Amino acid sequence: MQVAVDGPWTPLLGRLSLEAIPYTNPILIFTFAIAAIVGLVVVGSVLYFKKVGYIWREWLCSVDHKRIGVMYIILGLVMLFRGFIDGVMIRTQQAIAIGPNSPGYLGAAHGYLPPYHFDQIYSAHGTIMLIFAATPLLTGLGNVIVPLQVGARDMAFPYLNAVSLWLTVAGALLCMISLFVGEFSNATWVGLMPFAEMSSNPGVGVDYWMWALQVSSLGTTFNSINMIATIVKMRAPGMGWFRVPVFTWATMATAIIGLTAFPVLTAALCMLGLDRYVGTHFFTAGMGGNYMLYINLFWTWGHPEVYFLMLPAFGLISEIVSTFSSKALFGYPTMIAASLGIAGVGWVVWAHHFFTMGMGPNLIGFFSAATMIVGIPTGVKAFNWIFTMYRGRITLATPMLWAITAIVLLLLGGITGMMLSASVVDYTVHDSVFVVAHFHCMVLVIGAGIFAAVTYWWPKVFGFKLNETLGQWFFWTFVLASVLVFIPMFQAGLDGETRRLDYLFDTSLRPLMLAEVTGMGMYFVSLFCFLAMLVVSLVKREPAGQDPWGTARSLEWLTHTPVPFYNFAVTPQVHALDELAWRRANGLEKAQPERYVPIHMPSSSGLPFIIGMLSFVCTFALVWRIWWLAGASLLAVILLVIIRSFDKNEGYVLSADTIAEMERKLHTVSLIAEQSKVLPVGGQVEAH
Amino acid sequence: MASHTQAGADVVLWNASADAHDNISARTYGFWLYLLSDALIIAAVVACYAVLDNPLNAAGGPLGNQFLSASKGLVQTFLVLGSVLSYSLATVALKRGNKLGVGLGMVGAILLAVLFLGIGMGDLAALSAAGNGFARSGYLSCFFTLIVTHALHMGFGILWMLVMLVQIGVFGFTENVVARLLNLRMFWQFQASVWVVVYIYVYLFGGAH
Ligand code: HEM
Ligand SMILES: [Cu+2]
Numbered sequence: 001m002q003v004a005v006d007g008p009w010t011p012l013l014g015r016l017s018l019e020a021i022p023y024t025n026p027i028l029i030f031t032f033a034i035a036a037i038v039g040l041v042v043v044g045s046v047l048y049f050k051k052v053g054y055i056w057r058e059w060l061c062s063v064d065h066k067r068i069g070v071m072y073i074i075l076g077l078v079m080l081f082r083g084f085i086d087g088v089m090i091r092t093q094q095a096i097a098i099g100p101n102s103p104g105y106l107g108a109a110h111g112y113l114p115p116y117h118f119d120q121i122y123s124a125h126g127t128i129m130l131i132f133a134a135t136p137l138l139t140g141l142g143n144v145i146v147p148l149q150v151g152a153r154d155m156a157f158p159y160l161n162a163v164s165l166w167l168t169v170a171g172a173l174l175c176m177i178s179l180f181v182g183e184f185s186n187a188t189w190v191g192l193m194p195f196a197e198m199s200s201n202p203g204v205g206v207d208y209w210m211w212a213l214q215v216s217s218l219g220t221t222f223n224s225i226n227m228i229a230t231i232v233k234m235r236a237p238g239m240g241w242f243r244v245p246v247f248t249w250a251t252m253a254t255a256i257i258g259l260t261a262f263p264v265l266t267a268a269l270c271m272l273g274l275d276r277y278v279g280t281h282f283f284t285a286g287m288g289g290n291y292m293l294y295i296n297l298f299w300t301w302g303h304p305e306v307y308f309l310m311l312p313a314f315g316l317i318s319e320i321v322s323t324f325s326s327k328a329l330f331g332y333p334t335m336i337a338a339s340l341g342i343a344g345v346g347w348v349v350w351a352h353h354f355f356t357m358g359m360g361p362n363l364i365g366f367f368s369a370a371t372m373i374v375g376i377p378t379g380v381k382a383f384n385w386i387f388t389m390y391r392g393r394i395t396l397a398t399p400m401l402w403a404i405t406a407i408v409l410l411l412l413g414g415i416t417g418m419m420l421s422a423s424v425v426d427y428t429v430h431d432s433v434f435v436v437a438h439f440h441c442m443v444l445v446i447g448a449g450i451f452a453a454v455t456y457w458w459p460k461v462f463g464f465k466l467n468e469t470l471g472q473w474f475f476w477t478f479v480l481a482s483v484l485v486f487i488p489m490f491q492a493g494l495d496g497e498t499r500r501l502d503y504l505f506d507t508s509l510r511p512l513m514l515a516e517v518t519g520m521g522m523y524f525v526s527l528f529c530f531l532a533m534l535v536v537s538l539v540k541r542e543p544a545g546q547d548p549w550g551t552a553r554s555l556e557w558l559t560h561t562p563v564p565f566y567n568f569a570v571t572p573q574v575h576a577l578d579e580l581a582w583r584r585a586n587g588l589e590k591a592q593p594e595r596y597v598p599i600h601m602p603s604s605s606g607l608p609f610i611i612g613m614l615s616f617v618c619t620f621a622l623v624w625r626i627w628w629l630a631g632a633s634l635l636a637v638i639l640l641v642i643i644r645s646f647d648k649n650e651g652y653v654l655s656a657d658t659i660a661e662m663e664r665k666l667h668t669v670s671l672i673a674e675q676s677k678v679l680p681v682g683g684q685v686e687a688h
Numbered sequence: 689m690a691s692h693t694q695a696g697a698d699v700v701l702w703n704a705s706a707d708a709h710d711n712i713s714a715r716t717y718g719f720w721l722y723l724l725s726d727a728l729i730i731a732a733v734v735a736c737y738a739v740l741d742n743p744l745n746a747a748g749g750p751l752g753n754q755f756l757s758a759s760k761g762l763v764q765t766f767l768v769l770g771s772v773l774s775y776s777l778a779t780v781a782l783k784r785g786n787k788l789g790v791g792l793g794m795v796g797a798i799l800l801a802v803l804f805l806g807i808g809m810g811d812l813a814a815l816s817a818a819g820n821g822f823a824r825s826g827y828l829s830c831f832f833t834l835i836v837t838h839a840l841h842m843g844f845g846i847l848w849m850l851v852m853l854v855q856i857g858v859f860g861f862t863e864n865v866v867a868r869l870l871n872l873r874m875f876w877q878f879q880a881s882v883w884v885v886v887y888i889y890v891y892l893f894g895g896a897h
Contacts, residue, residue, distance in 0.1 A: 151706075153707070156714050156718060157714075157715075157718055160718075221725050224721075224725075225718055225721045225722055225725070226718070228721055229714060229717055229718040229721060232717065233709065233713070233714045233717060234709065234714075236703070236706060237703045237706045238703075259721060259724060259725050260724070260725065260728055262725070263725045263726070263728035263729040263732065264728060264729075264732045266729055267728075267729045267732035267733055267736075268732065270833075271736070271829075271833065274822075274829065274833065275829075278822070278823070279823040280822050280823060280826075280829035280832075280833070281747070281823065281825060281826040281829050282736070282740075282826060282829055282830065282833075284826070286747075287747045287824075287825055287826060288740065288744065288745035288746055288747035288749070288825035288826030288827055288829075289745075289826045289829075290739060290740060290745060290826060293736055293739055293740070297732060297736070300732075570702040570703070570704050571702065571703050571704070571706035571707060572701065572702055572703070573699075573700045573701055573702060573703040573706075575699065583701075586699075588699075588701065591701050593701070593702040593704075595704065596704075597704040597707070599707065600707065642851055645851065645855070645864075645868070646855070646858070648864070
């Protein structure tokens with residue numbers, strides 16, 4: 001019943017043996033050394049400062065949506081770094097390996113990465129950037145912001161929220177450990193079929209990729225459920241649907257995609273798993289398999305997935321553009337309609353990813369037209385932002401710079417997307433780096449939205465602002481790097497550079513490649529600025545007030561900075577779409593509740609973390625076909641869930657006196673912060 | 689807690705009674721959302737079945753119309769629906785707070801479900817024994833997967849009912865227990881609907897005799 005595997009297999013260790021450790025590869029040894037040093041430093045400092053208990057209790061066991069959000073963001077940043085290094089390796093390899101006379105090092109005929117290694121790197125790059133960097137970053141921001149924006153104490157299901165986080169972490173761990181134990185998939189982030197089947201890919205690489213995706217998308221599905229339930233059920237009194245802040249609406253649209261699209265991926269990967277583990281014939285090349293079926297299923301998820309990432313970024317940009325234009329968002333209802341419209345139309349465009357695979361003129365016509373239709377709601381959004389800025393009092397603080405950049409990039413990515421949606425154009429540039437440049441522009445919109453949001457909401461979470469000067473340095477170097485890397489890439493694609501190649505035969509591409517490599521170098525500079533920004537801000541810690549930007553509009557800026565764990569001492573009554581702006585206009589922004597009532601809070605629990613780690617063990621065991629371990633850890637998860645259901649888990653109650661005491665302290669802190677408040681760049685206060 | 693706007697109007701800024709959320713309704717709503725995503729998994733498998741249900745993908749092996757029996761499927765359908773009925777009677781008893789009634793209804797639901805699974809799994813075993821297992825062809829892979837996916841849901845539901853039987857005994861009808869019983873009812877109706885779809889699409893439209 002079980003598919004026979006190449007090479008040895010033992011009941012105790014499955015396919016795992018010492019040979020799985022790539023100790024002959026100098027690049028991996030080097031990486032391992034760095035990872036080990038960083039790991040030791042982190043663990044060592046935790047031990048040295050005696051913070052083990054603190055980290056366990058306050059973070060790993062936390063069910064607080066803000067903490068969980070921050071952990072998501074940290075995970076996203078770490079994985080962003082990993083993905084970035086992958087990108088650097090891809091780019092430098094290609095820059096070296098141009099033309100038959102290019103040199104070869106470390107056993108490669110050209111460049112320094114043999115095809116076997118190179119293929120794994122770009123597969124990992126795509127998987128990591130989309131699933132383990134962009135997704136956690138956005139989910140994390142959603143986690144932090146949405147409950148605050150709707151005036152809730154936490155998410156609808158705080159435990160489930162923690163489970164989602166740790167499942168995502170399990171997937172990320174799987175990706176990371178594949179570096180040092182075994183190999184990663186070489187079948188690209190989409191899983192080329194039937195190439196990813198056992199017959200052509202007998203190693204553990206595809207299994208790593210498959211399980212990493214599987215376990216983390218489970219987390220994403222749970223998170224989507226949680227988000228929808230939070231937005232539907234937990235809104236503060238007075239917040240009707242047309243008073244829901246625009247980012248929360250965007251998250252709603254995204255969560256609907258998450259809820260409906262991710263199950264399709266789950267199903268597709270299950271089928272691939274069955275093919276690879278028990279020998280079914282869903283996607284095999286013979287025996288009645290149909291590999292186009294996989295490609296359709298994958299993109300049925302895959303295209304909604306790109307909007308799953310894009311919509312929250314749109315929401316972030318909307319909030320920021322309106323704050324820094326000191327104006328209400330232009331066309332709020334159309335913004336919502338556009339978000340929902342994009343989510344809807346995103347479902348019927350998937351085949352534009354394989355126009356060239358032969359589907360007949362009718363289908364091509366349909367999918368081509370449907371794809372172009374997405375441009376309409378996207379255009380509506382772009383115009384709404386521009387009209388928001390029009391005649392607004394604009395402050396060019398770092399978040400706003402990022403937001404404006406995002407709009408420009410959206411234009412570039414959108415227009416090239418439109419070009420690709422015309423199937424005749426797509427036939428000539430499909431699978432060239434033109435496509436790569438298109439979607440990187442789009443993903444950079446998301447990146448810019450994320451950086452904007454991190455800078456913007458940072459003080460709300462941590463109580464102090466990020467350093468503005470270094471933030472701008474980071475911004476400008478990042479933009480310069482992006483221009484250098486991705487603008488030449490459009491040209492290279494039109495010149496015929498095929499994507500995913502470890503060797504370029506066409507020597508005339510050399511100048512373009514040189515520009516791209518320079519851009520990659522520039523990214524290192526911007527990374528340095530980013531780190532410097534973090535360090536300097538952490539050291540200076542200038543306290544920020546309740547509304548550190550002075551022009552924020554939505555509910556989350558109404559509470560203290562940093563936000564206490566219960567969010568609002570008393571749930572606010574909502575009177576307007578931009579509640580804080582409304583209160584400010586009525587001179588009520590400083591009003592505090594006069595009376596407190598007891599609050600019921602969920603208690604923290606180590607179970608979600610344990611479930612996540614057991615899922616990691618289970619999937620790792622499945623990758624190596626260690627059946628007993630996989631079975632045991634799965635059983636343990638089921639038992640833990642049952643045992644927890646016998647726990648009464650009633651949470652705990654904060655008494656009114658405790659709240660009053662905490663509020664008094666927080667109030668003093670924010671008074672101090674108000675006094676030392678530094679004016680943002682550009683100057684907010686009108687001169688008299 | 690009233691304050692005044694600059695114009696002097698009275699406004700309520702804080703709402704101390706807002707914390708009393710209806711826990712059960714939030715939980716059933718969340719679970720309903722989960723069922724939605726589960727329904728999409730089923731939909732994906734059914735879509736694959738529709739694609740693979742043709743002689744090319746049977747690779748020389750049998751198609752459903754050669755081995756499926758519509759009458760046997762009908763018996764299974766009645767078993768599933770009977771099981772749902774039994775669980776529904778349990779929820780009627782729940783309304784009256786009758787522990788024994790809830791217990792009996794669930795035991796009835798479990799017994800009918802086990803009978804159903806016995807027939808279904810027996811069929812799959814016979815099919816495999818005749819050399820037409822899931823590895824025989826793309827079509828059979830998908831057929832087995834569809835049936836087993838539904839069966840796994842049923843098995844999970846049975847496990848859940850067993851746990852709930854214990855919890856009713858230990859805790860009685862607390863908020864937690866009631867929320868779970870209501871979710872379980874949705875889940876049980878969901879798996880029955882899945883079976884009805886399978887019966888109609890795979891058995892009847894598929895030309896079972
Ligand atoms: C106006 C909206 C858009 C249009 C018309 C559009 C159109 C297209 C088309 C036609 C392709 C297929 C190109 C080919 O492989 O030959 C494509 C690829 C791609 N697009 Fe877009 N797109 C749009 C927005 C986005 C957004 C918002 C994202 C991401 C956030 C995105 C990410 C991608 C990715 C990742 C691929 C390539 C996937 C791969 O093959 O690896 N696109 N786009
Ligand atoms: Cu697409």
